[in-house]
Amino acid sequence: DQQVKQNSPSLSVQEGRISILNCDYTNSMFDYFLWYKKYPAEGPTFLISISSIKDKNEDGRFTVFLNKSAKHLSLHIVPSQPGDSAVYFCAASARGGSEKLVFGKGTKLTVNP
Amino acid sequence: DAGITQSPRHKVTETGTPVTLRCHQTENHRYMYWYRQDPGHGLRLIHYSYGVKDTDKGEVSDGYSVSRSKTEDFLLTLESATSSQTSVYFCAISVGSRGRETQYFGPGTRLLVL
Numbered sequence: 105d106q107q108v109k110q111n112s113p114s115l116s117v118q119e120g121r122i123s124i125l126n127c128d129y130t131n132s133m134f135d136y137f138l139w140y141k142k143y144p145a146e147g148p149t150f151l152i153s154i155s156s157i158k159d160k161n162e163d164g165r166f167t168v169f170l171n172k173s174a175k176h177l178s179l180h181i182v183p184s185q186p187g188d189s190a191v192y193f194c195a196a197s198a199r200g201g202s203e204k205l206v207f208g209k210g211t212k213l214t215v216n217p
Numbered sequence: 218d219a220g221i222t223q224s225p226r227h228k229v230t231e232t233g234t235p236v237t238l239r240c241h242q243t244e245n246h247r248y249m250y251w252y253r254q255d256p257g258h259g260l261r262l263i264h265y266s267y268g269v270k271d272t273d274k275g276e277v278s279d280g281y282s283v284s285r286s287k288t289e290d291f292l293l294t295l296e297s298a299t300s301s302q303t304s305v306y307f308c309a310i311s312v313g314s315r316g317r318e319t320q321y322f323g324p325g326t327r328l329l330v331l
Binding site: 110135136138140145146147148149150153155193195197198199203204205207208209210 | 221248250257258259260261262265267275307309311315316317318319320321322323324325
């Protein structure tokens with residue numbers, strides 16, 4: 105039973121355009137969400153997070169939006185750059201959840217020059 | 218850089234042999250984790266530790282054991298490696314308050330079981 109779902113295995117966008125990566129969750133106890141970026145042959149790196157008390161968090165070109173009623177979050181990258189090409193993982197945790205994160209399966213983003 | 222190193226970075230072994238992977242951190246973080254990453258499966262938690270000698274199972278713990286005798290080291294052992302354990306293994310540490318933690322990952326160990 106997948107509690108965190110990234111339904112698009114891959115996404116391709118043109119340089120300079122917006123990239124939108126989506127993530128859905130089923131566990132209503134999740135109240136903290138994170139996005140990680142992973143390049144080949146490297147470990148995942150933390151990108152941005154959002155608490156359930158917010159519906160938006162922004163960090164430079166990266167913005168995460170949270171829709172609690174729909175149990176949906178998205179990561180927007182504007183403008184997209186070729187260096188953004190990577191696999192992006194969505195993760196979630198619940199307060200009191202034994203310090204564990206639940207990860208989605210990832211979306212591979214390709215930004216074409 | 219969260220001061221996490223993993224060794225070895227690459228390993229080839231044969232089915233049935235024991236394998237131990239090491240994760241080392243330099244910042245005395247309490248929580249440490251072992252994940253495996255496989256195509257189509259994302260990151261799956263194998264075991265984690267919440268202190269010296271305190272460990273618990275994750276979602277894919279069968280065939281793996283762990284030990285933590287010092288705060289800085291978290292060992293993952295495959296008692297008798299199988300081809301299904303061919304994977305990339307990542308260690309992570311956790312920073313932040315309960316339910317608001319951010320995990321930081323090591324560079325990974327690529328394991329091939331022949």
